[in-house]
Structure formats: C-alpha cells, structure tokens
Amino acid sequence: MAEPIVRLAGICKRYAEMVAVESLDLDIAAGEFVVLLGPSGSGKTTILSMIGGFAAPSAGRVLIAGEDVTDLPPARRPTATVFQDYALFPHMSVRSNVAFGLAMRKVPKAERHRRAGEVLQLVGLEGFGSRGVHQLSGGQRQRVALARAIAVEPKVLLLDEPLGALDLALRRQMQEELVRIQKRLGTTFVHVTHDQEEAMSIADRVVVMNKGRVEDMGPPSRVYLRPASVFTACFMGESNILTGEVVEATSGVAWVKTRVGTLTVPTHAMPAESVTLSIRPEQLLIGNAGAGTLSLGNGTITETSFQGTHLRAHVAMEGDGNNELLLRAPVGLPLPVGAEVQLSVRPEDLVMLKR
C-alpha cells in the first residue's frame, strides 16, 4: 500500500504472567475501516490501547502517519478514542463534551461551539447541545462519544467495542451509521469487537485474533469464504471441520479421505499429508445435486431449530463413531427429526485450512 497511516512494527505486549500480544506486524491504510475481531483475551483491545497510547508495547514501534509515536502519551498522538463505557464527562453538557478536545487545543469558544454543532449534526444529534449527559439514552450517549472523538479531527479513530451495550436493532442501525460517517469523513477507523456479524458488516478488512496472535486477515468475504485456520473457520460463523489424509494427488487436485468419504479438493497438497477441511453449513446441498458435486453420503436428522432465515439441523451421517454434520437448510423444506437425507457439496466450496 502507499504510506500506511498506522504501522505496527514488531509490536508485542508481555505481562509477568502471560503474553497479551505476540509479535505483530500490521499496516493500516489511510481511509480504511479495520476491525480487530476476536474473543476476550485475544489481545485485540491491547493492540488498540497501544495505538492510542494507553499501553506501552514491550517491544516494537508504533508509527502513525510516518511518525514514531511509541513514546508519546495519548494527549500528543493524532488519535481519538470512543471508549466502551463512553466516558462522557457527567458534569458537562453535551456541547461541552464534544468541544472538549477543541478546548484543550485552545480553540476560541465561538469557534468551538460552532464546530461542536457541526459534528453533532453529523451524528444525528442536532440541537442536543445544551442537554446534560444523564438525560440521554444509551444510543444517544454513544453518538456523543463518537462526536467528541470526531471533533478533534484525528488521523485515526479508535473504537473500543462501542456498540456492546446497545440492543440488536439499535446496534444494526449504528453499524450502518458508523460506516456512513466513516466514508463521509474519510478518517481511518480501527474498531474492536467480538461480534463477527458486526465485523463482517462494517469492515473493509477484518483482522481475526486469538490468544495474542493474528489468525487471519483480509476482506470479510474472503475471511468468511476461505478462512485460513480452524479458529477462523469456527469463530467467523459456524463450520463443519473434517480432518483427513491425502491418498492421492495430481496437478492441483488432491483426493482426501475423510469421515464422510473421499473428497476431491482443488489444492497443491502432497500424498500422505494430514489436512483439515472446512465446509460451511449453508454450503451443504440436500439430495443428489447432480453433476459437479460430491456426495457426502446419507444421514439422519437428529435435531432442528428454526432460525428465521433458515433451518439449522444436526445430521448424523452413516458410518461409525461421531459422524455429525451441521446443516443450514432453506425454510419450508420438510426436514423433521428422523428424516433421511443425502448431502452433497461443490468441490470449490471445500476449504483446505492452513492450520
């Protein structure tokens, strides 16, 4: 990429008892909406803290807009943060909160208030300036926190799980607004969340983290459809994981023996290698789907649940041991518990995981 706006070079964070972030190299382009996704303890918040200046890396450098800011305190970095608990100053009005960063830069009062008004309009809170913080709903507070961070025109906006406290409908709405505002401002956003649906809907690029390490990184569609690791496959949505052994391999295709039969997978793996495959539940086709698909055998439906947009079912495949597959079927298909089904899959939907 052209000169990245944020460069983390060899960043690592060690504590006495554990390693929060193992050595990490990450470049973020200007104007990107990057989402750091992972379960708690994955290190995603620590990385955000290191960009913002609230935690010092044990090793490595942090560069923002080409400048080494590793030793700079938060006040002197060109970043602004939206905190998880919003941290709105309770003794100030909405306007004073939003204008706070400008006041710290000694912007004259009239100018401050004007710009605060502009930003409040941008986040949809026009006219809220004189209200007290305690008079606002959760969603409104979240917007004020956002406005306050935007007001200082940071080079990088950091968001620490800002939507966690909102209910689903509100969260979806705010996700859309975040993207809209980000595109309008052109500011680089770095957003931390554990919600993979959220990550997929807002990110230009998702960085999947687990136990301090980057598991996968890329556009949401690629990370979802072609995950790099078992963790990614299982954390970003649900997945059927099949381990197997390569019995034969020719140019670009390998025959992999798995618990649901021998499958042909487009890959460059070598014979006698142990591999792991992943199939998304919605990619399983019911019945003999015809030419170009692979049959996975027959099975019996053991459990179903209605999910609104689809039916989620457990299928016990024939063969010995625990041979279960997770299936997503269109609503309306007759699939009661006990029904026999034949499952197939397109070979190009099979993903060979790297680890």
Next chain:
Amino acid sequence: MRAGGVGGLTRLTVLPALLWTVLLFAVPLAVMLGISFTEHGSSAFTFDNYTGFVTRSDGAFLGALLNSIEVTVIVTVLSVPLAYPLAYVLAYQTPPRWQRVLLIMLILPFWTSYVIRSYSWLVVLSKNGVIDRILLSVGLLDAPMEFGNSRAATVLGFVHFFVMLLTLTIYANLVQIKESYRKAAADLGASPVQAFLHVTLPLSLPGVAVGAFTTFVLAIGDYITPQILGGGRELLLPQAIMLQIERRADFPMAAALSMILMVVVSAAYLLFARHLKMERV
C-alpha cells in the same frame, strides 16, 4: 412474604433507630431550647440569656462566637488545600500496593487519644520543645520561644487532625471517579494539569464540600483543642459554654449559647447544602 418484595414488617425495622433518634436527640434538643428561655435559678420565661449573649461581660460571648467562627474558617481554609494534594497523590500517583499501607499509616494517629495528642502538640510547641530545637539549629530563632498556648497552636492542633480526616475522605472520593474519564481527557489532548482542572477537580468537589462541612461542624463545636492549646488567651464558644456549666452552673445560658451555635452550624449547612445534595450520576 408477599409477592413483589419483602413484607411490610420489614419497614418496621426502622422504628427502633427512629425512636432512639427522636427520644435521645430531638427531644433533648427541644428541652434545651426551652431551658434557654428560662431564668437562671427559676423557671420563669425570659429572653435574658439571648440579650445577655450580646451585652454581658462586655460582649465576651459575642467575642467568643466571632473567635470560633474565625478559627473554624481558618482551619477549614487551611486543611482542605493541605489535604487535597495528599489525597490526590495517594489516589493517583502511588502504586496500588503502597496505597493501602499509606492509608493505614494515615489512620493510625487517630488511635492515640485526642486529649493526649493535643497535649503532645503542646509539648512539641513548648519552649525548648522539638520545634524550638529545629528552628534554633537552623538559625531561624535566636532564643527559645513558646509556640503553644496561642491561637496559632489551636489552629495547628485542629489542622493536624483535619488534614488526616480530610485526606481520607477526599481519597475515598477521588478513587471513585472513573478512570475512563481521565483517560478520555488525555485522549482528547488534555495535559495532566488540564485533565485535573477540567475533569478530576470538578467531579471531586461534592466530596470536598462534604469534607469541608464536616470539618466546620467538628471544629466549631470542639472543646478540647482550644482548651489545651489555646492557653486561655482567647475564649471560643464551646469553652464559654463549658464555663457556664462548670463555674456557674448556669444551664439556661449554656443552653442559649448552644442554640446560637446550632444556628451558626445550620447556616453553614444551608451554605453547603447546594453541594451536599448533588448526586453522583
């Protein structure tokens, strides 16, 4: 137990405490109010005690009240700014493990008797006492001087106690302020000084107000410190009250003086009430 909450009987558990407060606090105050309007020696109704407050002994009582207010205000004005930095340093600039240790060290002097501690100050401040020795050796003093038995000594004794008390209360207050407020201020570009002035200080003021009011009430009604350290140079109101009881057995006058003291304290309460009521959001 009924649905929707605990039973009605639970409300009754408030009664014993309420009865106690009414019988042994409110009623005695009312009785004292009544006595303040009686004549010394008889039960006749009179305003003499209140008029006497102003006129008797060349206005000595009025003087005592003014002295009390002066001393108490000085003590409050000195103690708060001395205690605040101490509390601040303790809350934000000492490692957590040390905080507990230092706090405990701060509380310990509370357990030396108030009476004896005041006398110890007298010893420290006396001619040839510790202070004299230090000042002499540094050259600030030519000859040993008596620092005790003065208003300054009284103020010092009070300040010593209240700095301890205020440090504790302000510390407890500061520690409750969410850390994310200060983080947010820093994130938005505030220097440590700016963050303090614009965020920490305003949020801590209600707690400080409570502390200042407590200092005022405790100091203005205190008998021991001025009695031991004041050296009889001037009279403060509690001393005047005790004099009426011990020397003259003049209960009505003592009662009247007490009522006047109550009025002053109530006035201070009204002044502080604005800050005392502010709820933490």
Next chain:
Amino acid sequence: MKPRELAVILYLTLAIVFIFLPVAILVQYSFQDGLVPVPPFRGFSLRWYERMLANRKLMEALGNSIIVGGVSSFVALTLGFLAAYGLARGRPRYAGRLQFCLMAPLTVPYIIIGLGLLSAFSTVGIGRSLVTVGLGHVVINLPLCFAIAYSQLGEHQANIERAAHDLGASDLQALLLVTVPMLWPTLLAAFFIAFTLSWDEFVIAFLLSKFDVTLPVVMWNMLNSGLNPQLNAVGTLVFATSTGLVVLIAALLLPRSRNG
C-alpha cells in the same frame, strides 16, 4: 528517579512526619526516666508503665471505656443496620425524610448533643452514669452505622436476596443467612469506627458521667494537675494495641475487598 517522583516522595514524607510528630513525642516520653515529659530526654525507663498499671482509677477508666465503647457500638450498629435494611428493602413512603432524620445528628456538635441529653435527663430525674454516656454515644454513632450499612444494601445486594427468596427463604432467613454474612466485613468496619469514636470521645462522656468515668475524662482530670508521663504510657499502650488491631483487621479484610 524522575524529579516529579522525587517531589511526590518528599511531599508524602513531610506529611507523614507532620502527622506522626505528636505521636512520636507521646511514645518517646512514655519511656523516659524523668518526671516531666518535656525535652531533653532523660533516659530510658519503664517506670511510668508500672505506675500506670498500678493506677487503679486509670485502669478502671480503661475498662469502662472498653465496655461503653463495645456496648454502645453494638447497639448503634444493630439499630443502624436494621434501619438501613428497613429503608432499603421495605421502601416506606417517606424514605427520604426518614433518612434525613436519622442522619441529622451528624450536623450537630457533640457538646450540644451532650448538653441536650444532660438537660433532658436532669429534667426527668435520671442521674449521670456510664449508662447515660453509652446512650449518648449511640446517638452519635447511629447515623454513621446507618449510612455505612445503607451504602452496602444496593441493587446488587438486593438481587442476591431476591435469589434467596426465590429459592424459598423467608424474609428473616434471607436476612440472617444471606445478607448479614455477606455484609459482615463492612459491619465489622462500622463497629470498629463507632468504637473508636466512642473510645476517644470526651465532651459527652464528661458531661454525662459522674463517678465512674471513661478514659478521656480521667486523663483530662489528671492532666489538669500537670503533665504526667503515666498518660504517655496509657496513650502509647492504646496506640500499640489499636495498631495491632488495625493490622490484624486489614490482613483479614483486605484480601476479600469485593463482595459477591
């Protein structure tokens, strides 16, 4: 070491020196081999401790202070806790006003509370004694115990009690088996604070006692006849005991500083 850190340490040190100065003098002169506890220090001796222990009046007063402190603090804590529980859970209609009434004594100087009780008692014909002192000490400690207990009976605690009710406990059972055990560190702390305040309280004890007196009163009487190193000995003893107690309680309570 950065200059800022140095300044902080210096400031803290000065503060601690200031705070401990009278205490240091107190302890030092309890061990000195001379009559008057004024400099210069004349040599080490334990004779004041011997005299102190032999001083019957002093020892009796010490005992009285412990009894009055213990009993009055216990009563204050019980009444205060029950009131806090009643207000927090029962939610009577005038909760706000009741709270104000219960906290009112905090805004009145001790000397006035003492005089009020003295007037009331003499009007009714009740004589002065340690009992009347105890009654007065409950008055001053009740608001504190109430406030401390009330602060611990918030929503979080209420939910736990609701869980107990849900599982079949009666009000009384929930109170005794759930609430009190959960709150005991705070209640103990409240007791301790009340005890300290009662222990060291002079004016009310002075006004409301007659022949049997508490420690501050006896010390006052002795001091009026002149500075006496026996009092330094008592002061030091009390200080050492309470220091030991504080360290003990801190060691017990601090590891579990969070409830639930």
